[in-house]
Amino acid sequence: MLAVDPAAEGGGAGRALVTEVVALARAAGRRHMVIHSTPWMRRAHGLYERMGFVRRPDLDWQPVPTVALWGFSLEL
Secondary structure (H helix, E strand, O other), X not given: OXXXXXXXXXXXXXXXXXXXXXXXXXXXXXXXXXXXXXXXXXXXXXHXXXXXXXXXXXXXXXEXXXXXXXXXXXXX
8 A cells, every 4th residue: 555645745755656666566577566546536546647557447346335446557
């Protein structure tokens, strides 16, 4: 799970976190990555899409009835 304090949004912390986990996945030989995000985190969705992730509604799920998660995937 990745998170950025709302007070720090827009400062590059989110991009740095995603860049690092993508690099770690590649170094581990992974070929595909999935990120889940809540529907209201629109800034994060834009970041993921700018970094090459594709919105994948088929990967959406609800770990509990009150929490919806949207899927985004990236081919590494």
